[in-house]
Amino acid sequence: MRRIAVTGHRGLAPEVERAVDTALRAHLAPFDGEMVGLSCLADGADALFARAVVDAGAPLEVVVPAEIYREALPAHHRAEYDALLRRAVLVHRLPHLESTPEAHMDAGRHMVDHCDELVAIWDGAPSRGEGGTADIVGYAHDQECPVVVIWPEGARR
Numbered sequence: 001m002r003r004i005a006v007t008g009h010r011g012l013a014p015e016v017e018r019a020v021d022t023a024l025r026a027h028l029a030p031f032d033g034e035m036v037g038l039s040c041l042a043d044g045a046d047a048l049f050a051r052a053v054v055d056a057g058a059p060l061e062v063v064v065p066a067e068i069y070r071e072a073l074p075a076h077h078r079a080e081y082d083a084l085l086r087r088a089v090l091v092h093r094l095p096h097l098e099s100t101p102e103a104h105m106d107a108g109r110h111m112v113d114h115c116d117e118l119v120a121i122w123d124g125a126p127s128r129g130e131g132g133t134a135d136i137v138g139y140a141h142d143q144e145c146p147v148v149v150i151w152p153e154g155a156r157r
Contacts, residue, residue, distance in 0.1 A: 008045020008121025045121035104131030
């Protein structure tokens with residue numbers, strides 16, 4: 001069974017979110033549910049991926065970067081986070097207290113170290129801080145983990 005992890009941008013514009021969702025589902029469709037998805041469930045790319053995995057009938061594993069990770073997410077996203085977390089077949093809780101860039105980088109490393117493929121919802125730009133999408137993609141390349149980049153043509157963050 002193929003293990004697919006996700007990294008990607010948060011705060012996507014609605015039209016970008018729709019295009020990414022369509023592209024993600026098209027990428028996952030050939031697996032016909034014969035996959036395991038790994039996500040941190042943050043708003044944006046992580047949640048889109050997790051919903052697509054669950055909708056495909058595939059198992060979802062969640063990586064929680066820190067003890068107070070949920071509280072660091074936008075308030076409007078917490079109900080969706082909770083709903084997706086309840087759908088997880090396995091939850092990996094990392095030993096960080098605060099939701100810091102270091103915790104996010106460790107979560108990205110954990111997913112890369114436990115997947116066969118990383119899907120990056122990424123505009124190709126450098127990370128805005130440690131543990132951002134570009135850093136996780138760089139780590140995946142260093143580990144020789146295949147990376148599939150999904151970003152709608154002409155889309156802006």
